[in-house]
């Protein structure tokens with residue numbers, strides 16, 4: 001069990017009291033953040049309160065005492081977006097060399113048709129009620145709108161753990177993924193700041209919160225926090241090393257279940273080059289589309305998967321490598337596809353196609369030598385895919401590539417679930433959850449990648465890939481977060497920070 005000193009317990013008590021006293025303000029902040037649409041590219045800047053980033057900044061600035069704030073503009077050369085956007089950092093400095101890093105992301109995904117939202121408005125946060133009506137089934141009621149929806153088993157688990165059948169919820173685009181997580185961090189930072197102010201207590205290390213842009217697409221914010229890919233290195237510019245540090249990525253999640261790893265994600269592009277000829281004499285050409293088709297047909301076997309999986313280990317925690325070939329494919333006379341209507345403009349219908357490109361989605365466990373040799377892993381994947389394609393269609397030239405932003409490495413805290421449950425960070429996070437929400441959260445592995453991919457690989461700090469409030473329907477209409485979990489999350493993060501870095505007497 002997590003052992004805390006009287007001084008640490010006193011800080012937690014004062015910090016949680018601050019959070020309770022400011023609970024309404026924190027929920028209001030969540031509404032203000034939801035009201036500022038922050039699609040990737042539009043997260044905003046610290047000095048523009050009309051943006052999510054600006055609103056977050058001004059709320060923190062207003063209440064901060066010892067809390068230090070910094071904004072990091074993502075430089076044009078590190079960003080694929082034109083508009084300037086900024087990561088925001090809030091640091092509570094401590095006396096020792098320990099460190100605890102927690103991150104949230106400020107971007108949200110598009111809302112889809114506005115008619116799918118109450119009053120045609122995804123950007124106004126609304127109070128509602130969610131009832132669990134059956135296994136993995138909830139009824140979301142907002143105003144006079146009531147909809148029955150299916151939720152994933154991972155999200156259903158929190159209902160089973162606590163035995164409730166109804167909770168108060170907050171509904172809106174981004175409320176769960178990921179603005180509730182922002183508010184959990186803000187509440188914990190300000191609560192901790194208030195708890196330490198005017199006392200002789202100080203943290204045993206820095207508590208660092210990063211509110212990062214672009215998690216939903218290419219994780220440009222996380223990359224620029226840790227210097228991945230040669231971009232900005234906010235953390236590395238300030239600290240010499242991360243010995244003994246820990247980290248957690250806050251997400252709309254499963255009710256403070258420590259999530260201990262996720263597989264990596266690779267988007268690989270296979271290009272076939274042939275030779276065009278008049279379609280009436282196909283033998284005179286080399287058909288790139290036919291070659292790519294033969295190459296793709298080859299992928300549908302266990303032997304193929306095993307060949308791609310060869311450099312990777314049997315990963316008891318993260319599971320098996322999977323290959324989804326042909327997630328997109330284009331070639332020959334395709335000139336344009338209208339994204340709105342799906343209509344296709346073609347040319348050269350009487351020509352043997354001389355090019356074809358298909359993408360593969362490959363989910364990867366850890367490899368021999370993990371976490372090193374990332375470049376070698378990428379090269380090996382490309383070589384294997386090209387070798388099999390060339391064998392299937394020898395008259396076509398194949399090449400494979402992985403774009404700069406198309407590789408997200410896997411993250412894992414331990415070899416298997418048993419060892420993960422015993423990891424000190426997991427034990428502390430479980431305690432912080434149980435102490436706050438009253439149930440033992442267990443642990444889980446995430447289905448998709450999070451900012452942990454780069455927070456971990458840029459620093460090698462042991463990282464929880466997800467930890468955060470309960471809710472559901474991220475990326476769907478009627479996305480919701482449980483109201484109580486917004487406040488509980490602030491408290492759990494405060495406890496976790498205190499337990500991780502400790503509290504000592506100011507020197």
Ligand SMILES: [Zn+2]
Nearest residue numbers: 177216474475
């Ligand atoms: Zn998301």
